[in-house]
Amino acid sequence: MKASIARLTQSRNQSGQVFISYRSKYNSQVSDLKNYLESGKFPGGQPKKVRYFPPGSLSDEIMTEHRRWQIVSMIDRYISPANEVWLYETDDYYDSWWTLAELATLDYQRRSGYEADQKIPKSLKIFNPKTKTVHDAPDDYLPVLSNQQVKRIARWYANCDAGSGGPEGVTHIRRIAQIPLIGRLKYFNDHVWSKEFWEYPVLECANPKCKTIGQHKNHFNVDDFLWTRGQGFYHITPKEMKTSIKSGKIQCPNCKAIYQFKEAVYPHYQWMPLRMGRPTGPDGTSLIKLPTYIRL
Ligand SMILES: [Zn+2]
Ligand SMILES: [Zn+2]
Known part of the structure; x- marks a missing residue:
């Protein structure tokens, strides 16, 4: 176990040093920053390996909560190897x-993950x-999640994560396994299994x-964010x-702005994991089709 953790730590340290968090519209500037950091020209810097998400990955999809958390769980995996995170703090960051997220x-x-287990600062x-x-973020910069909020994120990840069997996936499932038995009985009534x-789809008014x-x-x-x-x-x-599908329009109930959308030609499919020998899809299925809508 210790050896495998050491190996994992080593592969993390090799696979990336800096992750840049940014708004996708600043892609070209962030690409310049990446080149700069990788060349080691940054004052006081040695060459560093830099990763960030290419723009457009999040598209104009009107996403369900499931789809959002599926992507956030991928982001979580993607960030985890970095030992430095740089926030590209534009006014609209x-x-x-x-x-x-x-x-x-x-x-x-x-709080609960890799660092707590493996002491990777x-x-x-x-x-x-x-x-x-660039400056170090103050110690109290990050939101401080309550235990309940940590459990909620673990619940979202464990049920939305597209990958399975990887060490991170196991970690997510272990976090879930810590929920006491009585909690597990309530488990399948959780919002994470609801049709909603x-x-x-969750319309985000711009x-x-x-x-x-x-x-x-x-x-x-944090609660508004989580839900x-x-x-x-x-x-x-x-x-x-x-x-709305008939009219091709959705209206924001607050400001009455109108958004046009259409159903995507290629919907998302997801394999549902087996739990206790049974597929966990909403109707006991294992390959499910998820409705997908694109904003025009
Ligand atoms: Zn909801
Ligand atoms: Zn609005």
Whole structure:
């Protein structure tokens, strides 16, 4: 066990040193920063390996909660090897559910994950694109998740993670296994198995009047984030969706902005894991088709 953890640690350290968290519209600047860091030209810096998500990966999909958490669980895996995380702190850095997801998962990892088990310190740095300088994030920078919020993220990941069998997957499942038996009985009534979670697309209104989740920057409301709720998030029922599919439009109930969308030609499919010999898909199926909608 110790040897395998050592191997894992080693492969993590080799597979990437810096992860850059940023808003995808700044892709070209972030690409320059990556080259700069990799060449070792950054003041006081040695050459570092840099990773970030290419833009467009998150597309214009109107995503269900399931789809969101599936992607966040991938982001969590992707960030985990980095021993440094740089936040490319543009003025609009905090105005995205996705960058907040990265901050939340960093605290999740710190609290319950790799670092707690394996003592890999992750240093957090804030890059100012205007001054092109970097400083260490204050110690209290990350949101502090409650135990309940940590368990909630573990629950989302364990049931949305596209990969399985990898060490991170096992870690997620172990976290779930720590839930006492009585909790496991309630397990299948959890929101994570609800039709809403899997099938209700969540419209995120882009109007700044509605999109307020990042207004307190890194001090965002973690519960609103976890449940994609509050102003700016609108969970569309299948009934509303039916009407909207006919018109090709969804209206924000708050500001009345209209969004046009269509059903994707290629829906997402997901293999459901087996638990106690049974497929865990909503109707006892193992390959399920997930409705997918694209904003125009
Ligand atoms: Zn919901
Ligand atoms: Zn709106």
